[in-house]
Amino acid sequence: MYDIIVIGAGPAGCMTAKRIAETGHKVLLAEKMEFPREKSCSGILIKKSIQMVEAEFGKIPESVFSNPQINQGIILTNEDDQVFKFESEGYNIWRSSFDYWMAREAESSGADLRTSTTALSCKEEDDLVVVKFKNNIETAQVVIACDGAASRIGRGLLNVSPDYIFTYQTFSRGTIDLDSQFFHAFLDPRLSQYDAWFNVKDDFLIMGVGVKNPSLMEKYHSRFVSFLKSHYNAHIESIVKTEVGIMPYITPEFSFYLGKGRVLFAGEAANLLNPLGEGISSALASGYVAAEAIKFYENPDFMSDSYKNGLKSEIDYMIRQWKFLGEISPKFKY
Numbered sequence: 001m002y003d004i005i006v007i008g009a010g011p012a013g014c015m016t017a018k019r020i021a022e023t024g025h026k027v028l029l030a031e032k033m034e035f036p037r038e039k040s041c042s043g044i045l046i047k048k049s050i051q052m053v054e055a056e057f058g059k060i061p062e063s064v065f066s067n068p069q070i071n072q073g074i075i076l077t078n079e080d081d082q083v084f085k086f087e088s089e090g091y092n093i094w095r096s097s098f099d100y101w102m103a104r105e106a107e108s109s110g111a112d113l114r115t116s117t118t119a120l121s122c123k124e125e126d127d128l129v130v131v132k133f134k135n136n137i138e139t140a141q142v143v144i145a146c147d148g149a150a151s152r153i154g155r156g157l158l159n160v161s162p163d164y165i166f167t168y169q170t171f172s173r174g175t176i177d178l179d180s181q182f183f184h185a186f187l188d189p190r191l192s193q194y195d196a197w198f199n200v201k202d203d204f205l206i207m208g209v210g211v212k213n214p215s216l217m218e219k220y221h222s223r224f225v226s227f228l229k230s231h232y233n234a235h236i237e238s239i240v241k242t243e244v245g246i247m248p249y250i251t252p253e254f255s256f257y258l259g260k261g262r263v264l265f266a267g268e269a270a271n272l273l274n275p276l277g278e279g280i281s282s283a284l285a286s287g288y289v290a291a292e293a294i295k296f297y298e299n300p301d302f303m304s305d306s307y308k309n310g311l312k313s314e315i316d317y318m319i320r321q322w323k324f325l326g327e328i329s330p331k332f333k334y
C-alpha cells in the first residue's frame, strides 16, 4: 500500500515523485521500460526547464549533455519564407541519460523506483485507487498519471481518444550549411503536416517531420531531405538511425486532462505541450504542481481544485505561446 503511485518516469513523473518522496510520503514510481530507455525527443531544455530541474535535482551532470552543449535558440521559417530568429540559451541533452539521472535522483530521495512495470488501468475503490500492473496490483491514496502522450491510464479512465502528431526523424552523418548551435524549424506545408526540423546532436545531423497521417511519414521526410539538399547544401553520408515518436496534437479546440477523482494527470498525459513540441517545461511544471496538490489528498475535490489553480499560470503561458505562433504561421492559428 503506497500513499502515492506515480506512473511513468519521464520529466513529469520524476519531478512529482521526487518532490512527494521528500515530504516523507511512501511513493512508487512505476516505469514500463528499463533505464536507460530511449524517448524520441530533440533534447532541448529551455531556460525555464533548466531552472526547474536545477532547483529540484541540482546541477545537471556533464554525462547527459550532447554536443553542442548549449542551444542558442530557434530559427523558424514560416510558409511565406519569412525567417524569425529567437535567441535564448538552453541546454542540449540526451533524453536517455537525462531521464535516467532524474529517475535515480527521485529514487535517492526515497521514491520506490520500479522499472519494467507497466500500468494497465486504475480504478477508485473505497477512497483508494487500485492500480493494475502487468504482474501485480497496488493501491494508493492518489495516482499521478505521467505516462506520456499515449497515456493508457487517461484513455482508460477518461474515455477520451487523444489526437496525435506522429514524428519521424533520422540521425545521419554528413554535412550541411545550417548553424548547429540553433534548432531550425520549417513550417512550409509541402515539407510536413505540422513542422519539419533540423538540429545537431554530437556528430548526428537530425532531420525530422511531424505528420497527422503516419503512412505519409517517409514521403514527407524524403521531401524535407531534398529541400535541405537543395537549399542548405546537405550531404548525407549515412543514415545511422531512424526514430518514430508521438506528441499531442494541439488545436484551438483541444482540452486538458487534469484528472478525475483521486487520479491526477501531468505532462503530456494531461495534454500539455508548448508550440513546436516543447513539452519538458510543462511536464516539469505540472509534476511540481501535482506534488503540491496531493497535500489535500484526503479531499479529492480540494486536491483537484488546488491542482487546477496551481496550473493556471502554466496553461495561460501555453495558450499565449500558441497564439504567438499563430501570428507567425496561420496553420497554427489558435
Ligand SMILES: Cc1cc2nc3c(=O)[nH]c(=O)nc-3n(C[C@H](O)[C@H](O)[C@H](O)COP(=O)(O)OP(=O)(O)OC[C@H]3O[C@@H](n4cnc5c(N)ncnc54)[C@H](O)[C@@H]3O)c2cc1C
Binding pocket: 007, 008, 009, 010, 011, 012, 013, 030, 031, 032, 033, 039, 040, 041, 042, 043, 044, 045, 046, 117, 118, 119, 120, 146, 147, 148, 149, 151, 152, 153, 167, 169, 208, 245, 246, 247, 266, 267, 268, 269, 273, 277, 278, 279, 280, 281, 283
Ligand atoms: C520528436 C520530438 C522532439 C521533441 N523535442 C523536445 C525538445 O527538444 N524539448 C522539449 O522540451 N520537448 C520536446 N519534445 C516533447 C517532450 O519529449 C515531451 O513533452 C516530454 O517528454 C513529456 O514528458 P512526460 O513526462 O509528460 O512524458 P514522457 O517523457 O513521454 O514520459 C512518459 C514515461 O511514461 C512511461 N510509460 C508510458 N506508459 C506507461 C505505463 N502504462 N506504465 C508505466 N510507465 C509508462 C514511458 O516509458 C515514459 O518513460 C519532443 C517530442 C518529440 C516527439
